[in-house]
Amino acid sequence: MDAHNAHQLLVRSLQTHSRLAKQDVREIAALPHEIREFQPGEDFIHQGEAPKVAALVVSGTVGRYHILRNGRRQYISFHIAGDLPDVQALFLREMDHSVCAIGAAIVAFVPHRMLMRAFNRRPSFAFAIWRETLIDAAIFREAVTNNGARSNVAGMAHLFCELFYRAREAGLNNGMTWDFPVSLTQLGETLAIAIATVHRTLRELRATSTVDFRDGKLVVNDWTGLVKIAEFDPGYLHTRDPLGISP
Amino acid sequence: MDAHNAHQLLVRSLQTHSRLAKQDVREIAALPHEIREFQPGEDFIHQGEAPKVAALVVSGTVGRYHILRNGRRQYISFHIAGDLPDVQALFLREMDHSVCAIGAAIVAFVPHRMLMRAFNRRPSFAFAIWRETLIDAAIFREAVTNNGARSNVAGMAHLFCELFYRAREAGLNNGMTWDFPVSLTQLGETLAIAIATVHRTLRELRATSTVDFRDGKLVVNDWTGLVKIAEFDPGYLHTRDPLGISP
DNA sequence: CGATGCTTTGAGGGATATCAAGAGGGGTGG
């Protein structure tokens, strides 16, 4: 993925929720960056670090997670092409979590300094990135509720809904299929359930004929049905155009 | 609480994590606002609304929460004097959650339009508010991990640590006591456990002699011990000065 | 002083964590 595409990716991603003026787009096109590739499971930002560059996912899926002292891991969110999984470090020096590649991933790194300069020249660009971080926060809020107040089946369905919806928004789906190369262990560390329960919940979901997840592929057979099981309402993702896949 | 104090409150709160220039402070002092008072349990922002003003907690405690269709409630976070519990609505029109008073609360409302104007005049003020929203997001992330990866005892201890630490930062504590007028039901809806379990967990925590919560009062007897039980590390709150209560 | 709402406590049953073991698949090295 060349430089040109990384810029386009960010523009397109921000435009799902914000209006960008031509000057904003020009400002983005001028951002220097370095592209790097990561293996499945590889960390590229570590809890405790104070990065001087911001990551832009170019391809693949990455995950934010916490590690507790007992080694227990909790995934907080997943991010796909166009997302900025650590951009909050612009204003919060020290990372409170790590970010790793889920499958193989390509990531572009943009110096904080250059972003701040662009913000000063184009406040509307800053506002777009701000909005991006606010949508992140809404996703975290939903994760709290998802793990706390929903049943296992509804929670897993909701996770699938959210990710499928966001992937579709970003144009990353292959029809009703989306590559999500996560292991059952990782799914458990996301939904806060044991791996055996992950498998049983997955089986239960399959039995509804709405969705199937296996071999790192998510297949949605009945979007409306899945949304109903999950009580999924994409409002919290704050996209300007729901792309017509809402029920 | 008069207008003067509401401005001071915001300045002081932002200064726990950001540097404000004199012009920023002047800009804040010029913000018009309306003060209102709320009864325990009363909502003042509703899921689905698109507010045109931002709330600043002046006194008391307020809570953000989601409601599911089955009526189940999940509290996401609590906010104290100086906090801005719905400022994200500046950029995300529609609220994805509600905000209610926990005990009695006094709240100041500042028109979005005035905040945006101040942002355009003083980008550094905008950055301070942005940082505030990013700390919010860090609190949400921690809540995901708290409810997912920690035991009930550790999770409750962590919630108490976070709130006590933030209250102390804001100068709201009375020695080692802090008013937290939450019911056991609400605690359960925060930690995602049943009320009977809340009570038993509370009893278990009491038995450690580190902390006591009853009658809406949180009393910390052994901060270091409590921090150890919770594995609490205040780094994610990103305050410039830890106020010397870290272990 | 009865009513109401929150807290406290007990009993029982169900969901899920934990433990254990086998199956399948891909990669590696002989």
Place this chain on the structure above:
DNA sequence: CCACCCCTCTTGATATCCCTCAAAGCATCG
């Protein structure tokens, strides 16, 4: 090319935690 190994998925059995239900205690307030 095959055998072996490792990792993940799959499944079953058991133990335990916690949710649910029920009821009593306690304070506040009309």
